[in-house]
Structures are given as C-alpha cells and as structure tokens.
Amino acid sequence: MNATRKALAAGLAALSLLAVSACGSDSESGSTDEVEVFTWWAEGSEKAGLDALVKVFDEQNPDLKFVNGAVAGGAGSDAKNVLQSRLQNGEPPATFQAHAGAELTDYINAGQIEDLTDLYEEKGWNEQFPEGLLERLTQDGGIYSVPSNIHRANVLWANPAVLEKAGIEANKTYDSLDAWIADLKKIKAKGIIPLSIATDWTQVHLLETVLLADLGAEAYNGLWDGTTDWGGSEVEAALADYNTLLELTNTDRQGLDWPDATQLVIDGDAAFNVMGDWAEAAFQEQKKTLGTDYTAVPVPGTDGVFDFLADSFTMPVDGPNSKGTEAWLDTIASDEGQVAFNKAKGSIPASTTADTADFGEYQQTAIKSWGEDEIVSSLAHGAATSVNWLTDITAAVAKFGSNKDAAELQEGLVEAAEDNKPE
Amino acid sequence: MSSTVPSAVKRPRRPKGRIGGHGWVAPVLLILPTVIVIGVFVYGLIGSNINTSLQDRHTIGPSQGFAGLDNYRDLFTDDDFIYSLRNLLLYTATFLVGTLCLGFLWAWLLERKARGESLFRAIYLFPMAVSFVASGVVWRWLLNNAEGERASGLNRLFDTLHLDFLQNPWWTDERWGILAIAVPAIWQLSGYVMALFLAGFRGIPEELREAARMDGASEWQLYRHVIFPQLSPVALSAIIIIGHMSLKVFDLIMAIAGQTNYTTQVPATQMWIEFTRGDYAKSAAIGTVLLVIVAILIVPYLVSTYRQERRR
Numbered sequence: 001m002n003a004t005r006k007a008l009a010a011g012l013a014a015l016s017l018l019a020v021s022a023c024g025s026d027s028e029s030g031s032t033d034e035v036e037v038f039t040w041w042a043e044g045s046e047k048a049g050l051d052a053l054v055k056v057f058d059e060q061n062p063d064l065k066f067v068n069g070a071v072a073g074g075a076g077s078d079a080k081n082v083l084q085s086r087l088q089n090g091e092p093p094a095t096f097q098a099h100a101g102a103e104l105t106d107y108i109n110a111g112q113i114e115d116l117t118d119l120y121e122e123k124g125w126n127e128q129f130p131e132g133l134l135e136r137l138t139q140d141g142g143i144y145s146v147p148s149n150i151h152r153a154n155v156l157w158a159n160p161a162v163l164e165k166a167g168i169e170a171n172k173t174y175d176s177l178d179a180w181i182a183d184l185k186k187i188k189a190k191g192i193i194p195l196s197i198a199t200d201w202t203q204v205h206l207l208e209t210v211l212l213a214d215l216g217a218e219a220y221n222g223l224w225d226g227t228t229d230w231g232g233s234e235v236e237a238a239l240a241d242y243n244t245l246l247e248l249t250n251t252d253r254q255g256l257d258w259p260d261a262t263q264l265v266i267d268g269d270a271a272f273n274v275m276g277d278w279a280e281a282a283f284q285e286q287k288k289t290l291g292t293d294y295t296a297v298p299v300p301g302t303d304g305v306f307d308f309l310a311d312s313f314t315m316p317v318d319g320p321n322s323k324g325t326e327a328w329l330d331t332i333a334s335d336e337g338q339v340a341f342n343k344a345k346g347s348i349p350a351s352t353t354a355d356t357a358d359f360g361e362y363q364q365t366a367i368k369s370w371g372e373d374e375i376v377s378s379l380a381h382g383a384a385t386s387v388n389w390l391t392d393i394t395a396a397v398a399k400f401g402s403n404k405d406a407a408e409l410q411e412g413l414v415e416a417a418e419d420n421k422p423e
Numbered sequence: 424m425s426s427t428v429p430s431a432v433k434r435p436r437r438p439k440g441r442i443g444g445h446g447w448v449a450p451v452l453l454i455l456p457t458v459i460v461i462g463v464f465v466y467g468l469i470g471s472n473i474n475t476s477l478q479d480r481h482t483i484g485p486s487q488g489f490a491g492l493d494n495y496r497d498l499f500t501d502d503d504f505i506y507s508l509r510n511l512l513l514y515t516a517t518f519l520v521g522t523l524c525l526g527f528l529w530a531w532l533l534e535r536k537a538r539g540e541s542l543f544r545a546i547y548l549f550p551m552a553v554s555f556v557a558s559g560v561v562w563r564w565l566l567n568n569a570e571g572e573r574a575s576g577l578n579r580l581f582d583t584l585h586l587d588f589l590q591n592p593w594w595t596d597e598r599w600g601i602l603a604i605a606v607p608a609i610w611q612l613s614g615y616v617m618a619l620f621l622a623g624f625r626g627i628p629e630e631l632r633e634a635a636r637m638d639g640a641s642e643w644q645l646y647r648h649v650i651f652p653q654l655s656p657v658a659l660s661a662i663i664i665i666g667h668m669s670l671k672v673f674d675l676i677m678a679i680a681g682q683t684n685y686t687t688q689v690p691a692t693q694m695w696i697e698f699t700r701g702d703y704a705k706s707a708a709i710g711t712v713l714l715v716i717v718a719i720l721i722v723p724y725l726v727s728t729y730r731q732e733r734r735r
Binding site: 077087088106201250251252254269387391395403 | 484595700
C-alpha cells in the first residue's frame with residue numbers, strides 16, 4: 001500500500017502543479033497609474049524617438065508611470081501577432097502603435113479600438129492637424145487614432161557624383177516617368193546601376209510611386225475606394241512602366257533590405273533610389289550633406305503630392321486604464337511631444353502648430369510640402385489599404401519579381417481589389 | 424538497496440505487475456498528468472485547429488459561421504498553394520537524397536578505419552549543433568544571387584576560380600530556387616545521418632562478414648546481401664527523421680529568403696503569412712494539411728515499429 005500512496009501523492013502533486021501554472025497568467029498588475037504603451041520601437045532612431053516621447057510624458061504626467069511594452073523583431077510583424085493574441089484574450093495594453101489609416105480597418109471591424117471623434121472635438125485636435133490628413137484618417141465616419149509623426153514615401157534619392165559620371169545634369173528635374181526612364185537607360189549603358197531596390201516590400205513601395213506618377217493623385221486615391229479600375233488601361237500602362245523600371249534595377253534585390261539599397265546610392269554604386277524619407281537618417285549617420293553628397297526630390301511625376309504614412313496611437317476597447325491612455329494620447333498630440341519625438345526619429349510633426357524651426361534641412365523641405373501639397377495615402381505602409389489587401393498585393397508583386405508576367409500581375413491586383421475593397 | 428533484497432525474497436510472491444488489491448491505481452495515477460497535458464496541449468489543440476479550419480473566419484474578428492470544407496477547396500484550387508506544395512516536395516526529395524547519400528558515403532569511409540576517424544566524425548557532426556536560423560543568416564550571404572561584378576558569397580568564389588558558368592541565381596529562380604534552400608539543410612544534417620549509419624555498421628557482427636567471405640562472396644555481394652539488409656532499419660529511421668524535419672521547414676527559409684519571397688514559398692511560410700494577416704481559418708487549414716502530410720509519413724512507421732515490438 002505504501003507504493004500506492006506514494007504514487008497517489010506524486011499524481012496529486014503533478015496535478016496541483018498544473019493547476020498553479022494555469023492560474024499564473026491571471027496575476028495582472030491592476031494598478032491604475034501604470035500606462036503600458038505597446039510598440040515595435042525597440043532600437044535605433046525609433047527607440048530614441050520613443051525615449052524622447054517618454055520624457056515629455058513624464059514631465060506632463062508626474063503621477064503616471066510609463067511601462068514600455070515594446071516587442072522587437074520582424075519590422076513590427078512579431079509585435080502585431082503578440083498584440084493580436086492579447087486583444088483576443090481581452091488583455092489589451094493601455095495604448096498600442098499602429099500605422100494611421102486603413103491598416104486600422106481590421107481592429108475597427110473586430111471592435112477592438114475606440115472611436116476618438118469626440119476626443120478630437122473636445123481637445124481641439126481637429127484644428128491642429130491638417131484637413132487633408134484628417135480626411136485620410138477618417139474611416140466609417142470616425143477617427144480611431146492619434147498620429148505621432150509623418151513620413152513621406154514618394155522621395156527620390158540620388159547621388160550627384162554618379163549622375164555626373166554618367167553625363168547627366170545633377171539637379172535635373174523630371175516632369176514624367178518617361179523622361180526619367182530615358183536617363184536611367186543612359187546610366188545603365190555606362191555600366192552603373194540606375195535604380196537600386198531591395199526585397200518585396202520595397203518593390204511594392206516603388207510600384208506605389210509609379211501608380212501615383214502615372215495615374216495622378218485623384219485616380220490613385222480612386223484605386224482604394226473603387227472608383228479607379230485596377231483592370232483598366234491606365235493601370236496597365238503604369239505596370240508597364242513599373243516593369244521597365246524593375247529591369248533597370250540591381251539583380252540581387254531579393255537578398256537586400258532597404259538600408260542596403262540606399263547604401264548603394266550613398267556608396268556611388270547606384271544613381272537613384274526610391275525610398276521613404278526615413279532614408280534621410282542613413283545619409284545623416286554617414287555625415288552626408290544634402291545638395292552636394294545627395295539630393296532628395298519627389299519621385300518624377302509626383303511633384304506637388306505628398307504620399308504620406310504615419311505612426312499613430314489608439315485607445316483599445318476595455319483598456320486597463322482609460323485615464324492613462326488619454327494622457328498618453330494628449331502627449332502624442334501636444335506640440336512638445338510632436339517636436340521631441342520627430343526630432344529624434346527624423347520624421348516631421350503631424351501637427352501644424354508644432355515649432356519646427358530647428359529641424360534639419362531635409363525635414364524643412366518636407367514640412368513645407370506637408371503644408372502645401374495634396375496628401376495621398378501610402379500603400380506599402382498601411383495608410384491606403386487594410387492589412388489583408390496589402391498582403392495580397394505584396395504576394396502579387398513578389399510573384400511578378402520572379403516571373404515577370406505583367407498580365408498576371410494585373411490579374412492579381414484586380415483580384416486583390418475585388419476580395420478586399422471596402423463596401 | 425541491499426537490505427531490501429532479503430526481505431523481498433522472504434515475502435510470498437505476488438502476481439507480476441500487481442501491487443495490493445488495486446493494481447491499476449498507481450500506474451493510472453502516474454501516467455495521468457502526461458495524459459492530461461498531451462491530451463489538452465497536443466490532441467485538444469489539433470482538434471481546435473481542425474475546428475478553426477472549418478470556420479468562416481478570415482479576419483481577426485470572431486467566426487462568421489461554419490464553412491465546411493470550403494477553406495480546403497479554396498486551398499487546393501489556389502495556384503500559389505499548389506506551387507508551395509510542389510516546392511515542399513522538391514525540397515524534401517533533394518534533402519532526403521542529399522543527406523542519405525552523403526551520410527552513407529561518409530559513414531562508409533569512416534567505417535573502413537580511415538585515419539583520424541574521430542576528428543572527421545566530429546567535423547561532420549558539428550553543423551548539426553548550429554540552429555537553422557543562425558546558419559541561415561550565413562547562407563543568406565553565401566547564396567547571394569548577384570552575378571558578375573557585384574557577386575558575393577559562392578558566386579564570388581566561382582568568379583575568382585574562373586568557374587563563371589557555375590554562377591546562378593540560387594533561391595531566386597522560379598522553378599528550381601527551392602533546391603538552393605536544400606543545400607544548407609543537407610550540409611547541416613548529413614553528419615547526423617552519417618552517425619546513424621555508422622552505428623548501423625558497427626552493429627553488424629564481424630562473424631557475418633567473415634562467414635560471407637568464407638562462402639566466397641565478392642565485396643559487392645557482401646554489401647548487397649549482408650550489409651545493406653542489416654542497414655535498412657537505420658535507413659528507414661533516417662528517412663523518417665529527415666523527412667519530417669523537411670516537411671516542417673520554416674526557419675531556414677525565413678532566415679535566407681524572408682517570408683514574402685515567392686520562389687521559396689512552402690506551406691509553413693504561407694501558414695505564417697495567413698496567420699499574421701488574421702486569416703485564421705486559412706492558416707489553420709494549411710496547418711491541418713501539413714499535419715496530414717507528416718502523418719502519412721510517420722503513422723505507417725509507428726504502426727510497423729509497434730508490430731515488430733509486439734512480435735518480440
């Protein structure tokens with residue numbers, strides 16, 4: 001009987017261990033002065049930006065405690081998976097980072113984030129953010145997040161020394177893609193990479209600027225609301241241009257990420273690179289001077305249009321601490337917060353009331369365009385479409401990169417639009 | 424322990440395997456925790472996964488109802504999924520053939536009492552200790568697809584050796600790209616297969632060889648009729664182990680080509696993409712298909728091992 005009793009004890013011990021471990025996850029710290037901010041800003045200029053933001057937050061809210069909920073890795077995709085499981089389990093953070101615009105669609109449809117329209121009214125945020133931006137942020141009649149920064153996607157970076165070597169005037173401006181492509185071909189004839197590019201998402205990024213250049217801002221916007229036909233001849237022509245441009249890029253694109261592609265321009269191995277203006281940080285880190293070592297202008301054919309993307313913060317439904325969430329959003333929208341964050345991250349404030357006198361030279365030009373230009377939403381960075389739609393488009397573009405079948409690409413894009421178009 | 428032995432001898436013998444009147448209580452209690460844990464976390468979750476794959480749940484929101492086999496029908500009419508299945512098949516075949524041939528060759532060489540055997544054994548086994556992600560980072564550079572002036576990695580090596588015709592786009596080729604991913608996999612696991620075969624060789628009694636030689640068998644006949652039949656259980660184990668690892672390939676591809684790259688799509692990477700975008704039903708369906716494929720490989724093996732053990 002002794003053996004039986006021992007076995008019984010062991011079995012019970014094992015069972016109780018199980019029970020304990022099952023209860024373990026419930027012990028959430030429920031204190032209401034903690035504000036957990038969930039981001040994927042874990043390193044580099046993004047971390048610096050977040051730190052600057054926290055400093056402002058602590059000054060404005062001495063009684064609240066910032067808790068860093070950053071999840072690193074996968075350019076945000078790891079963080080998004082972690083976030084989603086927390087939201088599904090009813091354990092949202094006080095606030096989380098998301099690209100402003102249509103990328104929020106899934107959260108909204110699943111009822112996971114609050115409509116902030118009333119808060120915008122109450123705090124006067126409608127006056128400080130430009131109207132064009134508010135329009136692009138509005139979904140189903142509501143605004144669901146507060147933008148912390150603005151990046152521009154349609155920027156063409158060039159190396160003047162390389163252009164000179166190829167016999168092309170350094171500060172030449174192009175009215176259309178065609179004129180630009182003609183010069184790219186000349187550069188290729190000299191044995192230099194005309195346009196540098198990297199892995200799949202940077203190809204989507206290039207495609208987006210080509211669509212914008214060929215279709216114009218209005219028809220480009222129409223792609224996202226269904227008024228422009230993805231199967232039409234305009235899109236077909238744009239895809240042909242995209243194909244031509246891709247032929248003029250480095251062949252090892254699949255193995256590179258954007259910093260490698262930008263580095264080709266910095267090192268003088270490539271003449272041009274189309275990349276968002278976070279590339280500015282790469283030029284600055286290597287002590288390059290705007291105008292002499294590199295130039296930054298809108299992508300040919302997109303002058304006067306600001307292809308925007310923004311990071312923003314949300315208020316999750318049933319959050320642990322709505323007072324704290326509101327305080328964080330207040331800091332995000334405040335001029336001090338916008339200036340501190342963007343100076344550190346290298347982007348520009350979304351708010352027009354922020355004091356930007358001591359921002360860098362490139363940022364000054366971006367701030368000027370931000371105030372004057374027509375604003376459209378970036379595809380590759382979540383402003384224009386839902387996550388689902390972008391995933392389908394990326395798959396089609398990635399496939400095109402390996403089989404170069406333009407008809408199949410257009411078919412894929414039409415299908416993606418049919419499956420994901422907002423009703 | 425020695426003190427318990429005499430007392431056990433004195434006691435009257437109980438029927439084997441029974442203690443007291445409730446012989447089943449102790450064993451059941453002992454295996455109960457394992458049964459519960461495996462039941463919940465393996466079979467329970469497999470059931471839940473299959474259930475998800477039958478739902479109309481293509482967003483992060485709750486299920487929109489029961490969808491039957493629609494998700495599976497969609498999968499098998501999707502060209503991209505067929506392409507990724509084909510990739511998986513090619514990869515598995517290459518990986519299996521590569522590791523078995525190299526592993527056998529090395530084991531055969533070492534078995535012939537080559538000099539420095541233990542050194543070579545260690546060298547061949549070493550790559551197995553590296554994780555796929557870590558080696559993937561290095562192979563990403565080695566398998567760089569730039570050719571000519573910008574070549575790096577292996578293409579660069581071919582360039583310096585004036586073997587330019589060997590330069591190739593590696594994993595970015597639409598048709599055969601997936602085979603490039605098998606190269607690092609073979610490099611990592613051939614040593615392991617070698618160790619398996621070596622153990623197999625050592626398990627063959629010397630008398631058998633001697634007897635065969637006495638009967639006038641040539642070296643080839645010796646291998647054909649004596650050694651190979653003795654090695655076949657080892658080969659089968661190697662096929663099962665390498666095969667199921669191959670079907671689960673994910674980390675190596677993520678590290679070398681990234682998740683969105685088209686030419687290296689396999690079901691596991693597609694499952695990850697679908698999961699990340701919130702299409703839970705589709706990713707669950709892909710997961711179930713993968714489970715079935717692995718089961719087709721493993722279940723017959725388990726059944727035959729079970730039968731063999733019962734026969735003994």
